[in-house]
Amino acid sequence: MTLRLALALAALAGTAAWAQAPSYPASYPEWAYAVPTPQNEATAPKDDGTLFTLPGATGKFTRSQISGAGRKPPADWYPGDHPAMPVLVAAGDPAGQITACAACHYPNGKGRPQNTNLAGLNATYLVRTMQEMKSGLRASSEPRKKNAQQMVDFAKAMTDAEMAETAAYYASLPPTVPVKVVETETVPELKSQDGMWLPVDGRPRQPIGNRIVEMPEDVHREQLRDPRANFIAYVPVGAVAKGKAASKNCAMCHGQNLEGRDAVPGIAGRSPSYLARQLHDFQTGARHGPLAAMMKPSVAKMTATDIVNITAYLASLPVKP
Numbered sequence: 001m002t003l004r005l006a007l008a009l010a011a012l013a014g015t016a017a018w019a020q021a022p023s024y025p026a027s028y029p030e031w032a033y034a035v036p037t038p039q040n041e042a043t044a045p046k047d048d049g050t051l052f053t054l055p056g057a058t059g060k061f062t063r064s065q066i067s068g069a070g071r072k073p074p075a076d077w078y079p080g081d082h083p084a085m086p087v088l089v090a091a092g093d094p095a096g097q098i099t100a101c102a103a104c105h106y107p108n109g110k111g112r113p114q115n116t117n118l119a120g121l122n123a124t125y126l127v128r129t130m131q132e133m134k135s136g137l138r139a140s141s142e143p144r145k146k147n148a149q150q151m152v153d154f155a156k157a158m159t160d161a162e163m164a165e166t167a168a169y170y171a172s173l174p175p176t177v178p179v180k181v182v183e184t185e186t187v188p189e190l191k192s193q194d195g196m197w198l199p200v201d202g203r204p205r206q207p208i209g210n211r212i213v214e215m216p217e218d219v220h221r222e223q224l225r226d227p228r229a230n231f232i233a234y235v236p237v238g239a240v241a242k243g244k245a246a247s248k249n250c251a252m253c254h255g256q257n258l259e260g261r262d263a264v265p266g267i268a269g270r271s272p273s274y275l276a277r278q279l280h281d282f283q284t285g286a287r288h289g290p291l292a293a294m295m296k297p298s299v300a301k302m303t304a305t306d307i308v309n310i311t312a313y314l315a316s317l318p319v320k321p
Contacts, residue, residue, distance in 0.1 A: 027283060027304045031211035032276035032311075034114065034192040035144045042191035042198050045223060054226050066225050067103060068092075074103040077227060082107045082173060086165045088158070096157040101166060104147070106227040109173045113214045113231060113273040114147060114195030120175030120319075124263040126167035130155045132289050140277070141286035147195065174321050175259075177269035179214065179231045181316040187213045187234045196222075208236050212272045212308055233272050235312035243313025246306055250314075253294065259319060264291065269319040272311035279307050 036042075047063040054077050061075040068074030073091040085107055087093075092100035105111045109119030118126065132138035133155035140148035155163075187208045188199035197215045214233040216222035221229040251257075253264050260266030267275060279302060281287045282295045302310075 025283065027280065027302055027307060029211070029276040029280055029304060029307050031213065032273040032280070033142050033145055034195045034197050034273070035142065036192040036195070040191050042193040044193055052224050054221065054224060054228075056228075063224075068100055071097070071099055074100055074225070076102070076107055077225075078107075081227065083169070086162075086169050088162050088166055089169055093157070093162075098154045098157050099150070101170075105170070106225065108176065108227045109170045110176050110178045110227050111271070111274075112196055112222075113271050115151075116274045117176060117178065117270060118170040119173040121171060121265055122260060122263050123164075123167040123171035125260075125265050126170060127163050128263065128289070128291075130158065130163045130167070132287075134158070137288040137292075139281075139286050141281045141284040142277070145195065145277075175266070175269070175319045177319050178229075179233050179269070179271055179315050180217070181233045181235055181240065181272075181312060183237045183239065184208060184234045185237055188215075190215075193223075208234060210236065210305055210308055212236075212239075212276070212312060214271060214273045231271070233312070233315055235272070235315075236308065239309045239312035240316050241313075243309035243311070247310050247313055249298070257320075258314065258317060266319070267314050268317035270314060272315040275311040275314055276307050279311070 045063060047069070049062060051060040051062060052066070053060045057077045059075060059077065064070075065072075066075045071092055071094045076085075076090070085102060088098065089101040089107070092098045092103070104115045105118050109117060111117040129138065133152045139152060142148070158166075185208060186205040188205055189203035190197045190213065191200055192198070197213055198219055199215060212233055212235050214231055217230050217232050218226075222231075247258075250267065253261065254267050255261040255264070258266060258268040278287070279299050282292055282299045283302065285296075287295075
């Protein structure tokens with residue numbers, strides 16, 4: 001075998017491994033993971049040195065400065081919108097190979113569909129989440145979801161004090177509802193950029209089918225990591241009402257308005273993509289621990305349609321500031 005042929009075969013094998021999904025149960029919410037493949041991957045804009053700004057912001061930053069490339073502190077567009085950030089939130093720990101929390105979850109905790117909104121979550125719950133990641137009790141059932149493993153690696157490198165400080169910061173922030181739920185029969189053609197769906201301009205719309213499509217309301221602003229920008233979640237017609245009926249028992253643990261109770265997290269107004277991933281992780285046993293044990297009987301018989309309807313309803317709910 002020639003070297004050129006060997007390299008070609010290796011490249012083909014790598015592409016096949018990238019594109020091939022593991023075997024999943026019928027309830028697997030593929031839409032919630034937005035795993036990039038060679039067919040659907042959207043390329044992130046390159047840093048060409050252009051300086052960008054946002055409405056109401058005074059700073060100007062390049063794309064690399066905005067994202068915190070090279071584990072540098074990411075841009076803070078609106079420092080007046082939040083209290084002083086702990087070092088790990090604002091800058092991470094390059095020596096420990098921990099990326100700044102604000103790079104993904106933003107200084108105000110808004111997050112993105114491919115991670116999660118942390119603002120206003122119970123501090124005890126947040127600490128327990130990181131401890132479960134560190135100990136191996138909490139993982140993603142989707143091995144192709146790279147940022148889930150990154151978060152596990154960060155948790156393993158964090159001290160108990162850093163976990164407590166980070167959790168206290170995000171718990172102190174007012175809850176936000178950055179997603180607007182819209183019932184529809186069709187959605188744009190999509191590509192995935194790092195696990196976030198983006199519309200393909202100039203292409204015909206497609207039937208939504210049995211899925212939720214969560215994407216930025218303004219793609220340009222979200223690619224500049226605007227913490228004030230919002231998302232839109234397209235859901236099948238009738239999903240919210242069906243989800244309300246299917247979610248009637250959730251209040252027993254998550255509180256009357258589903259905004260959380262003690263160390264049980266709030267699930268109202270949260271990203272449907274995030275919620276669907278958690279339900280699937282409970283079903284597959286990727287999540288363990290006391291709260292996971294409580295959830296398993298509730299999710300055991302959930303179908304793919306149940307997950308769509310329930311998460312559509314939960315995402316549509318208001319949250320008190």
